Amino acid sequence: MKDVMLTVEGNKALTKDVYKMTLYGDCSDITAPGQFINIKIDGLYLRRPISVCDMNWNELTIIYKVVGKGTEALSKMVKGMEIQALTGLGNGYDMADAGDKPLLIGGGVGVPPLYNLARLLIEKKVKPTVILGFNKKDEIFYKKEFEKLGCEVRVTTVDGSEGTKGFVTDAFPEDYTYTYCCGPEPMLKAVYKTAKTSGQYSFEERMGCGFGACMGCSCKTITGYKRICKDGPVLRKEEILWED
């Protein structure tokens, strides 16, 4: 974990309320796909955790949806402005279990962290199949970016306005070696029930500190209490305990 100053390189809308921000600065503490950064925002007390979409040397990409005051403030930032962020938070995905045909599943703003994972898998000569789930056509983002990496991309929309009509579980391929996913909890639960393989699931929870101190984001797992920010956000399928 490192508290760094990052400079905004770009910040543009991908859809009506989803933005892509590129940042320049010290990314040396980011060591795995699926980690997040915790951003200090003027006028707000708590930092805002946002997953890393991609990272390359000193350049970082985040994709976020405007849902409240914090993300709204972020959406108004322009090139040259600086943000303070704690970087390298969370465990991230472990690529060692991928096998030769991993399946990556993202729902809505759960899609971004899978991009870095997909790119790093392809660097290892592993070609993932990617399912991107959205509500409707005008909410879709990053389909082309995944295709450019060389992934097989399947899109689902709840209303059928593009790709397969329905949920991510309606577009599962026959054959895959492992599952990596990130998205809203109902989607994670559906994937958990449908997937034939083991996998890693990235969870979201309201956080206080983002680095394991406050116990604000605790959850129960088969292997004990875990903090989503520090012991997660990625949990292995075998340890997930669903609470209704």
Place this chain on the structure above:
Amino acid sequence: MGRLSVNLCGIELDNPVIPASGTFGYGYEFADYYDINCLGTFSFKGTTKEPHFGNPTPRIAECTNGLINSIGLQNPGVDKVISEELPKLKKCFKKPVMANVSGFAVEDFAFTCEKLDKEEQVGWLEVNVSCPNVHGGGMAFGTNAETAASVVSAVKKVTKKPVIIKLSPNVTDIVTIAKACEAAGADGISLINTLLGMRINLKTRKPVVANKMGGFSGPAIFPVAVRMVYQVANAVKVPVVGMGGVSSAEDVIEMMLSGATAVEVGAANLVDPLASKKIIEDLPKTLDKYGIDNIKDIIGGVN
């Protein structure tokens, strides 16, 4: 004895800055980021007789200049704290630590304190009768002078270590409670715990935290804390540990002027993991700025 040192219940602190319970885990996690031996001491995560998961999530709500938490005393229980957490702490912290203890019945407090009394590294027992996040325990003790005093008496019987009682601000008369605890043998008084608060999400019209209410902390509560520390410090002879929204070296000085012998830093650690370290580093030049030679000289120095 440097210009920052203070004496808290017979134990010398290199400086008066103490990360508050619940914002600093069991210490060793912050040791990954800096040498925590720079701290006066710290108060570890509230520990109970049995393990507790705490409240359902979400447990956190943003507020203007602060936050609401409803953790609910999540901790692995005193036995595991002794067998697993303290050995990890021993490797990175060479000073006496403040053990924060909570409970749901008078006997629970005594049970946990008796076990922690045997731990060499524990310097003080900070007995928390003020957690707003547990039903039927915690704050129920701290909002009544007699029950708060009964916890002090029970704990004093099982330990020779200094007992600091941590009080709630959610009361009509803090002074009466503080005096009752002093009369029951408390060696020190720490305050304030969080203020009971609540936020509502305008879109869902539901409370932001699952437990509906939680403890409000952060810079927004600092004036309330200064006021209550002042009231209590003027009414008791035992040392007072002041806390509530402290975020800077200047806040430390203000809290000490109001009567605190030492100062805990809470919420600030959650937004900046280096907050306590930075405050300590800023203290000498801040003392210079206000013409203070020795920090001990300003305790209760409000004119």
